[in-house]
Amino acid sequence: MxxxxxxxxxxxxxxxxxxxxxxxxxxxxxxxxxxxxxxxxxxxxxxxxxxxxxxxxxxxxxxxxxxxxxxxxxxxxxxxxxxxxxxxxxxxxxxxxxxxxxxxxxxxxxxxxxxxxxxxxxxxxxxxxxxxxxxxxxxxxxxxxxxxxxxxxxxxxxxxxxxxxxxxxxxxxPIIREADGLAKSSRNTYLSEEERKAGLVLSQAVKLGQKLVAEGEKSAAAVTGAMSELISAEPLAKIDYVSMVSWDSIEPVETIEAPVLVAMAVYIGKTRLIDNFIYEG
CATH class of the missing domain: 3.40.50.620 (HUPs)
Known part of the structure; x- marks a missing residue:
């Protein structure tokens, strides 16, 4: 090399x-x-x-x-x-x-x-x-x-x-994750042990969103609202955004009618972490 x-x-x-x-x-x-x-x-x-x-x-x-x-x-x-x-x-x-x-x-x-x-x-x-x-x-x-x-x-x-x-x-x-679900990121090294545990709320929110969509929920507000509620219950987490957008145009959508990206950015302490899932339909 x-x-x-x-x-x-x-x-x-x-x-x-x-x-x-x-x-x-x-x-x-x-x-x-x-x-x-x-x-x-x-x-x-x-x-x-x-x-x-x-x-x-x-x-x-x-x-x-x-x-x-x-x-x-x-x-x-x-x-x-x-x-x-x-x-x-x-x-x-x-x-x-x-x-x-x-x-x-x-x-x-x-x-x-x-x-x-x-x-x-x-x-x-x-x-x-x-x-x-x-x-x-x-x-x-x-x-x-x-x-x-x-x-x-x-x-x-x-x-x-x-x-x-x-x-x-x-x-x-595809996203590569730690064994406990946290998405791999160079910025994970910024996290203290307590913050590292708190950061799992992002992948937990991803799983919740995937479950709701798989069960037939079509409302963007319902999906992102449930995910936001889960994240907000973590004291160390501060939401930058939790959004559903068109996977093609990255424009906000109200209902799932075509492939969508459900993405989030969350501050855990001072560290900004991101995670997402794509629903192709």
Missing amino acids: KIAYTVEDVKSQVRQWKKEGLTVGLVPTMGYLHEGHESLIKRAVAENDRVVVSVFLNPTQFAPNEDLASYPRDFEADTKLCEGAGAALVFHPEPSEMYAEDACTFVDMTAVTKELCGKSRPIHFRGVCTVVNKLMNISMADRAYFGQKDAQQLAVIRRMVRDLNMNVEVVGC
Whole structure:
């Protein structure tokens, strides 16, 4: 496995692979990798000849009051996980390598970013879309892999690829959970032991929502209301949102008539956790 720190090093290697007729998979990450990331890399390895994993803590998707400075980092552990999962190349650039000093170009989407996380993190998806677009261009990937835990991100990137006619297939992969149900997240390391237990209320709310929908409940308000009530009973939990939206447009829905995304963001102490489920019908 190779480690590249510059855009040109990645492009040079990928051009060689393309000359050989090999397919390339991309797994974009912000580092501090866990089993969720590992599952994406293994899926990419199974479906492509070579896999590029980017380990880049992207500053443009963090607001000044967010956790860029404190976000966990362990590049040595990340490289071991990537190598063990079968990646061919890890791209680990500095921000100055990704963004020129006078850079003024962004990918700014509207319709699918204004709900859910976009409400409380208004600059987030502009940063995500811009860096993912750049990583897709740099890696010349045939396929790019994203986890369903960040379901709005997955929907946003699929729409970006469609709208811009990009030559890459976006592959969504299932949420990977701890044995007790908590969705795997690099931010779980922020949680104290008491907060870690309290965080289980998110996956419990997911199960409740799935049960109600499976039993025939069609009202978005009834489903999200029951989930919110369950979460609110946890003293350490503070709800950012619990919402049901169209899985295609990320627009709020009142009743289930087509595939929907039921998503939540909840503060456990100071840590913001997300979880969701998709009902395809």
